[in-house]
Amino acid sequence: MEGSHAFQVFLRLRPPHSNSSIEEPFLTVLPPSPTASDEDIESGTKTQVTIHPPSNHRSQKIETFSFTEVFEEASNQADIFKHIVAPILTPVIKDGRDGMLATLGVTGSGKTHTILGSRQQRGMTQMSLDVLFRSLGDKIALMSESQIAQCNDAEAEIMDSTAFMSKVTAVVEPYQIPKPNSCPTKPPVDSHVVKCNASSSTKYAILMSIYEVYNDKIFDLLAPSSAARRKALLFKSTRSSGDRKVVTGLRKVMVTDLYEALQVLGVGQYQRSHGETVSNDKSSRSHCFISLELKKMKKSKLDGSTRMKESTFTIVDLAGSERARNAKTAGDRLAEGGHINKSLMFLGQCLELSTQQSSGHPAKIPYRQSKLTELLFTNSYNPAADPQIASIIVTADPAGDFNATSQMLKYSALAKSSVNLRPPMQVLNGSRNVSATSQISQCSQGSALEITTDERPESAMSQDATSMIAMLQLQLKEAEESRVEMERLLNQRRIEAEREREEAKARCLEIERAVREEVSNDMEQRIRLMQRMMLNKLEEDAECREEHVDRKLDMLKRTILESNDENDRARDVEIEQYVRELEAENSALRSEVLSLKRKRVNGDSPLKERSLNRLKF
Ligand SMILES: Nc1ncnc2c1ncn2[C@@H]1O[C@H](COP(=O)(O)OP(=O)(O)OP(=O)(O)O)[C@@H](O)[C@H]1O
Numbered sequence: 227m228e229g230s231h232a233f234q235v236f237l238r239l240r241p242p243h244s245n246s247s248i249e250e251p252f253l254t255v256l257p258p259s260p261t262a263s264d265e266d267i268e269s270g271t272k273t274q275v276t277i278h279p280p281s282n283h284r285s286q287k288i289e290t291f292s293f294t295e296v297f298e299e300a301s302n303q304a305d306i307f308k309h310i311v312a313p314i315l316t317p318v319i320k321d322g323r324d325g326m327l328a329t330l331g332v333t334g335s336g337k338t339h340t341i342l343g344s345r346q347q348r349g350m351t352q353m354s355l356d357v358l359f360r361s362l363g364d365k366i367a368l369m370s371e372s373q374i375a376q377c378n379d380a381e382a383e384i385m386d387s388t389a390f391m392s393k394v395t396a397v398v399e400p401y402q403i404p405k406p407n408s409c410p411t412k413p414p415v416d417s418h419v420v421k422c423n424a425s426s427s428t429k430y431a432i433l434m435s436i437y438e439v440y441n442d443k444i445f446d447l448l449a450p451s452s453a454a455r456r457k458a459l460l461f462k463s464t465r466s467s468g469d470r471k472v473v474t475g476l477r478k479v480m481v482t483d484l485y486e487a488l489q490v491l492g493v494g495q496y497q498r499s500h501g502e503t504v505s506n507d508k509s510s511r512s513h514c515f516i517s518l519e520l521k522k523m524k525k526s527k528l529d530g531s532t533r534m535k536e537s538t539f540t541i542v543d544l545a546g547s548e549r550a551r552n553a554k555t556a557g558d559r560l561a562e563g564g565h566i567n568k569s570l571m572f573l574g575q576c577l578e579l580s581t582q583q584s585s586g587h588p589a590k591i592p593y594r595q596s597k598l599t600e601l602l603f604t605n606s607y608n609p610a611a612d613p614q615i616a617s618i619i620v621t622a623d624p625a626g627d628f629n630a631t632s633q634m635l636k637y638s639a640l641a642k643s644s645v646n647l648r649p650p651m652q653v654l655n656g657s658r659n660v661s662a663t664s665q666i667s668q669c670s671q672g673s674a675l676e677i678t679t680d681e682r683p684e685s686a687m688s689q690d691a692t693s694m695i696a697m698l699q700l701q702l703k704e705a706e707e708s709r710v711e712m713e714r715l716l717n718q719r720r721i722e723a724e725r726e727r728e729e730a731k732a733r734c735l736e737i738e739r740a741v742r743e744e745v746s747n748d749m750e751q752r753i754r755l756m757q758r759m760m761l762n763k764l765e766e767d768a769e770c771r772e773e774h775v776d777r778k779l780d781m782l783k784r785t786i787l788e789s790n791d792e793n794d795r796a797r798d799v800e801i802e803q804y805v806r807e808l809e810a811e812n813s814a815l816r817s818e819v820l821s822l823k824r825k826r827v828n829g830d831s832p833l834k835e836r837s838l839n840r841l842k843f
Pocket residue numbers: 239240241331332333334335336337338339340344506508509510511544545546547621
């Protein structure tokens with residue numbers, strides 16, 4: 227199955243966790259093979275590892291995987307840079323070629339540590355930037371507006387780092403962005419300065435962009451905005467890119483020194499989607515792409531125009547595959563995990579098929595299945611594309627999750643073979659605790675152990691058919707594992723959905739009860755208020771009526787009084803009149819009496835009778 231590969235695949239083993247409980251690692255590095263090149267034997271370069279399943283595992287197959295080189299636990303960041311990254315970066319700077327470095331591995335196996343380092347050690351990105359700025363030195367310049375227009379047809383927003391930082395600090399608190407000066411300067415990479423023999427009229431502009439593939443969509447990490455307002459970017463061909471596809475609409479920052487570049491990197495790191503899982507307390511939940519574009523600008527002495535040559539170094543920190551059961555994720559984390567695993571499954575298929583392609587069996591690589599494989603394979607690992615150098619660092623924890631690690635090694639290794647121990651329990655005189663390495667060495671020494679390979683002899687079947695069957699078996703097994711896992715997730719999701727439905731129902735009832743109570747309280751208050759208002763109104767009306775009646779009575783009284791006065795006056799007048807008449811009559815009678823007296827005196831009797839009648843009246 228071995229053949230020359232379209233890219234190099236290195237394996238890096240991480241040192242054990244301080245809290246690791248597993249006593250014996252399942253992964254063993256094999257010494258250099260006797261068939262290796264003299265150079266490799268001399269330098270002690272190791273290229274193969276074997277994995278042996280735990281004794282209670284259903285498969286008892288010892289598998290061997292080959293890589294370009296295996297870096298053991300003791301390797302440090304400087305070793306990785308020197309052997310893997312410097313050979314990619316040098317042609318990017320010197321010859322204007324494209325290069326790509328990616329890390330692939332199970333969650334918590336050290337991908338981000340390799341790419342971005344930690345508080346104590348710098349990562350490949352910081353070291354690459356350091357080498358880039360040291361190598362180009364005073365040839366680094368900013369592009370003029372016309373030069374920007376000349377090279378930018380991907381709707382990019384190109385700006386210098388001062389403008390960029392002021393835009394960023396308008397929306398992000400500065401203290402939240404990791405400080406560049408907090409990045410350690412060790413280990414030094416001074417010895418890796420690339421000499422580029424450019425003329426004095428040649429200048430270089432360095433454009434940095436950082437983006438992530440999150441849930442199968444591309445997002446710019448240098449354009450901070452809230453999760454809800456993030457706009458997905460397109461990956462497409464542009465007028466000048468021809469067949470090459472580019473991510474359009476990115477913000478690109480022109481950086482002129484290491485400090486500025488680390489500031490930009492800090493913003494990208496701050497913006498990247500992270501989350502906490504059981505496997506890693508700061509787990510990357512997206513595939514992150516850091517792109518360093520070198521624009522080599524040469525001014526023509528004849529017409530002053532600028533000729534531009536471009537090369538790009540892309541660093542990719544892939545999210546880790548995980549088993550939801552082990553990572554104990556739920557909700558958003560579970561959905562993210564599903565997207566991550568799906569995209570890595572497609573990546574695995576593409577990597578396996580590209581292995582066949584490079585060993586002379588053309589196969590169509592189905593890279594359009596996900597944004598990740600489209601980004602990686604469209605321009606980078608496609609052997610038909612421009613010459614470029616690409617390497618993958620597969621990170622693994624020899625004492626981590628056996629199933630996840632063996633699956634990762636299966637699809638990333640350059641070659642693989644396996645030996646079946648049959649029956650697993652009886653092989654070693656009834657003992658299950660003898661290590662797989664000792665089993666292999668006993669086997670290689672011609673021991674009488676009953677070990678058989680599960681592969682039919684090559685003579686009985688063509689190599690093509692053997693590899694095809696092995697691949698199909700592998701895919702079948704992976705598909706079965708995925709199906710079981712999906713079923714488990716589906717069941718888990720169903721149970722969760724049922725629980726959520728019950729909770730939602732209970733919440734609804736609670737809300738309904740609270741609303742009813744609130745409404746009835748409100749109604750009661752309103753009724754009480756209306757009653758108070760009506761009583762007030764009735765009281766007011768009664769008062770008004772009372773006043774009205776009082777006023778009427780007053781008026782009547784006055785009227786009565788007034789009418790009494792008038793009657794009195796009339797009677798008085800009448801009486802006065804009567805009195806006056808009586809007085810007049812009286813005086814008339816007196817005068818008559820007087821005249822009668824006089825007449826009596828004179829003897830006149832009829833007059834006397836008449837006056838007596840009047841007196842009776
Ligand atoms: N080679 C190493 N040397 C020292 N520490 C390491 C190494 N590899 C990983 N670690 C430590 O292990 C922890 C997890 O590593 P890291 O975050 O790089 O994992 P990862 O593969 O990127 O995980 P994920 O996919 O979940 O993001 C970190 O604390 C990191 O510093």
